[in-house]
Amino acid sequence: MEDRLRLLYSLQKIDSSLDELRDLKGDLPKIVADLVQKVKERIGEKHALEETVKAALVRRDATDTEILSLREKAEKYKTQQFEVKTNRQYDMLAREIDAAQEAVARMTKELELLEGRATVARDDAARLVPEIETLEGELADQRNQLEAVNKEHEEEELKLKHEREKIVVRIKPADLTMYERIRKAKDGRAVVAVKRRACGGCYNRVPPQKVLELRKNDMFMTCERCGRILVSDEITEAASPI
Ligand SMILES: [Zn+2]
Structure with a gap:
């Protein structure tokens, strides 16, 4: 499960970088x-x-x-x-x-x-x-x-696309579908970190109990307000820099 979260978080990082390039x-x-x-x-x-x-x-x-x-x-x-x-x-x-x-x-x-x-x-x-x-x-x-x-x-774009391909093949189709659906609905950001007990997407407060559960990294948890997938610091810190 931790892997599935990590992969989705990595994919999000790549897609966000690609979005930035597109915006340029x-x-x-x-x-x-x-x-x-x-x-x-x-x-x-x-x-x-x-x-x-x-x-x-x-x-x-x-x-x-x-x-x-x-x-x-x-x-x-x-x-x-x-x-x-x-x-x-x-x-x-x-x-x-x-x-x-x-x-x-x-x-x-x-x-x-x-x-x-x-x-x-x-x-x-x-x-x-x-x-x-x-x-x-x-x-x-x-x-x-x-x-x-x-x-x-x-060069940067090619590298990102290549990385993306490598990650996508490792993601379960159902996870990818969920990711793409949220990403499309939520301004390109489907997976966000919880920072200072708040959703990194909409800044809504995440209840302490949920923060604790989140740290177990054993299930998909979404923000109650915006519906984005929430990940713990452990996942974000472990993600390889791209
Ligand atoms: Zn949110």
């Missing part, structure tokens, strides 16, 4: 992740706008070609009108010419719309360029800061 990084990991997402979104928007420009231009060119061919056709009909023998043929050609001219007018309007659409999309895409550059600069800055913090504590 502060918001940097989240800031970096958010910026990565933002840059990705803006680049996606820019890409979509460029595709709009491309599609509008392809349609504009096709419309342009069509207009040219309709005009040619109209000219050809006009020439033919001089050569026809009957009024009926003449009228038929006149109707064809009208139809071609109407189509040209309609397509010319469409052409303007397509050009307008391409211009708007091109301008919007261009506006995104400096925004993306600013975001990328910011991302590089924050990334450098995070890397510097990571590098500074890399």
Whole structure:
């Protein structure tokens, strides 16, 4: 039993040190992740706008070609009108010419719309360029800061994680589950020492009878107020320094 308490206390010490390291990084990991997402979104928007420009231009060119061919056709009909023998043929050609001219007018309007659409999309895409550059600069800055913090504590962090792995395999699964549950609920601190007859977590007074029992190190005892696992000085003093 004493071993089980000792292992949990050691685990707590390691986790507290790892928590401290994580706090040193502060918001940097989240800031970096958010910026990565933002840059990705803006680049996606820019890409979509460029595709709009491309599609509008392809349609504009096709419309342009069509207009040219309709005009040619109209000219050809006009020439033919001089050569026809009957009024009926003449009228038929006149109707064809009208139809071609109407189509040209309609397509010319469409052409303007397509050009307008391409211009708007091109301008919007261009506006995104400096925004993306600013975001990328910011991302590089924050990334450098995070890397510097990571590098500074890399060795310590690796050592702690390694120690943690070694300890975790020796802890009973049920004990570990209990530890993780309390740790999650209690601000990362599941195992605390009793100092001057008070809980090291919430500073609530621990009754003398409980302090005496605690010293036997033969069962899990929790603080009546905060529910954290209490350990005796014997356990804390025996714990290897990390
Ligand atoms: Zn407490």
